[in-house]
Amino acid sequence: MSKTVELPRWIDVGALPLLNLLLALVVSGLVVLAIGENPVEVVEILLYGAFGYEEAWGYTLYYTTNFIFTGLAFAVAFHCGLFNIGAEGQAYVGGLGVTLAALYLDFLPFPIMLVVAMFAAMIFGAAWAYIPAYLQARRGSHVVITTIMFNFIASSLMVYLLVNVLRPEGSMTPESEQIAEHLRLPFIHDIAGALGIEMASSPLNLSFVYAIVISVMVWLFIWHTRWGYAIRTVGANAVAATYAGLEPGRFIIIAMMISGALSSFMALNEVMGVQHRLLIDFTAGYGFVGIAVALMGRNHPFGIFLAALLFGMLYQGGAELSFEIPTISNDMVVVIQGLVILFTGAMEHMFRPRVTKIYTAWRLRQDAGEAA
């Protein structure tokens, strides 16, 4: 019941997430100890694997790119008060859009194709988000339930399409044809090479730059446009939105479609950038991790960038870890990632009351000191 002082920004978006992360690492350390390995060594390998050499950086940032897109997707919906867990399915269907555009419009030159593929991804991803959005806005079906169901539907639909429609004749694997060479997003190491800079090869491609640009645009959209303002109003107080003449249902649909479009950009990285074809399950859980990324990043593009980088590091460093220490299997790495998600995402508010209390007490003493 007691009143408290509001936390300053640096604690809210800096110290608290770091504290949660630290706790996750401590618990992970205990798990590592329990299986008889040295936690310090594990952390060393993890960090070296993520940032220790040029190629590692490339991989880390490649993973980061996916997390930025799915994190932003979750954040935009969240600002409208919606918990969109459908990024997985929306990205998957977005990938279909990119692939169809690249396969059937392969006569287009690359710059035009880039724009076309972007729009194809957006349209497919947004359309997949539209149905749950419509059901939420006009029929009151909860978006959490419907987006989960739409993940499953997307998954089944894509299996059907990949096995029965998109699979090239004679192929035994459920994947689409390769997209034409000239339509692939250039790798960063190739761009650097063209500029005369030697770089180790990695899957990092142009879509990372695109992710940064999109982050800035999302920031502008949320805090500096009318629609962003309306979305935040609907999310914070739907009654006030109605009073202001901002029909909540309309902005729920808009926010969800933007969210779907943002998750679908992940397909640009995966399909056009790295795999160069549509693979089964290419979304590989990035959509779900995006929820933790957004929550940890306080639904702010800059915070999302930092959180995405953290998860990129965990993914890349984790892969290195299971390679270096055989007793730490891939499952073990997933456990560590899971702990980070648990403490930074799901249990995000664990330390908050205590930190708020300590900070309040400290502030009161400061104030008393000033008054004296």
Added chain:
Amino acid sequence: MHQMHGAGETGAVQPAIELRGIDKRFGAVHANKEIDLKVDKGTIHGIVGENGAGKSTLMSILYGFYQADAGTIHVDGKLCDIRGSEDAIAVGIGMVHQHFMLVETFSVLENVILGVEGGAVLREGVDKAREELKRLEREYSLNIDPDATVGDLSVGLQQRVEILKALYRGAEILILDEPTGVLTPQEADHLFRILDTLKEQGKTVVLITHKLREIMAATDNVSVMRQGAMVAHRKTAETSPEELSELMVGRKVLLRLEKGEANPAATVLNVENLCVDNAQGVRKVKNATFNVRAGEIVGIAGVSGNGQSELLEALGGIRSASEGKVELNGQDVTPGKGVDAAELRRRGVAHVPEDRHRMAMVTAFSAKEAAILGYEDDPAYQKGVLLDWNAISAATANMMSEFDVRPDNPDLKAANFSGGNQQKLVLAREIMRDPELLLVGQPTRGVDIGAIEFIHKRIVAMRDAGKAVLLVSVELDEIMSLADRILVMCDGAIIGEVAASEANERVLGLMMAGVDPNEAKAAEGQA
């Protein structure tokens, strides 16, 4: 400090409550400054003060919601350490909150025993409770059926259930926080009769209110708080509303607004047979027909929950009309298809809604974000496709200086302003648009006296500038001092109209209770 003495010197009898040097800070806010208070046994003791004067904090400390930083609480002369509401109940303190803490789907009996069921098997406790409840009702003539469902009871009766709850828990001292905010004048009178009975039975009552009329009518002693400090104790018989209000505000205030004659011109708002249903399909406004002309203030009086809110929200474009029509300057603006809040704003209707927190603003937003709600598409606020935050900041600063909003910081979070200042910001946003028609609901709810005066003056200034104003308020004083014509609503229908010059509390009160206006006037004639 000499004022501290005088009250409570009734000889050797221990006061029911004695607070000594209670001090409480919330961060930079000094909510209670070394408060001393004695409440004599078997009296009704009023505590008055503006919003934010620290009354609620003080009572929350007494009831154990907060712990004081310094000072002691003595109940019946004994030092008590009250750390939670259980401790307060244990020493015989009961509290009736402003917002009832009742389970609407439970019966009266079930609500009363909630938390003190007495054992795992409900049966036993219930039977015992029924006996006890009957005794309490007889003793205090509360007139409540223990088996009635609470949700079916009127607000006045629900309040009595709250009182019953406290008594059932053995309360000797009853604290009532703004108990009459939701009652008709008649229901309030009934409440005061119950409080008198309680007093006769030796109970002690602490009444927190900002309505001086009630203090004068119901209390034996009164204490006045201002800005966290206890500034005076008086015997009610020896003081006057003028003195009390001066003590509350620290300067003289006009209790009655001085305003000139209205000069009504052309009809601005014309409402014909308007019906409004709520989300459950229940008809809340029934065939409302009235008009508002330019240059007049029309007040709608009524006990809260009789359709005024729905009427105001429909006229503001938030609810659709089920039947009937609404015209603005002769043009059809019946709320519903194509006419929403945004459209009405474009046509010059400004709306200050009744519920500031739920509707008029987003408390999580900064003041400048709150200051453009509903007007975010104004070209003056745009810079290309982006919002021009510099222009918005400047506009907000302008609103703040024009309406004396403090602190005048457009970047401060809306939630961090006091209620009065939030309200002034909302009024500034709506009034400074220079609308044709101002819809305003409860303009001064939760606003302190100084700000009330200011807000009333601004509303009258709107009228004098030739604008139409429709005012909805549950405060009869406010309606009577502001409105030029008064419409009374009961159960969704407008049951009559009274010219402000002929209005008095009794007639309006009877009409609010559903009595036909002619009968009400006749009854008044006999009185």
